[in-house]
Amino acid sequence: MKTILSFLCTVTLLSLSAGTAQAGGAYHNPVQTVSHCIYKTHTCEVNRCRYKKTAHDPCGRCYAYWITVVTYRDSYSNGTSRTYKVTYNG
Numbered sequence: 001m002k003t004i005l006s007f008l009c010t011v012t013l014l015s016l017s018a019g020t021a022q023a024g025g026a027y028h029n030p031v032q033t034v035s036h037c038i039y040k041t042h043t044c045e046v047n048r049c050r051y052k053k054t055a056h057d058p059c060g061r062c063y064a065y066w067i068t069v070v071t072y073r074d075s076y077s078n079g080t081s082r083t084y085k086v087t088y089n090g
Helices: 002-024 030-035
Strands: 040-056 062-076 081-089
């Protein structure tokens, strides 16, 4: 009788602890649920600069070339923005 009673107590405790673990996994972070609703509203060009650079070919001769650096700003629906630069040859 004691064996059956202790077996039932063990099964009950295991089922309660499993239910608690599942309930803990149901927590949702509000930041994660809101983040999928943020979208990019527009991109604008902030600045454009052209630079002359020099380099050497495999024979050691010096040559000049131009690069263009463009700064962009992305604006998002929640009011934040992100600024980044892109470099183009020519």
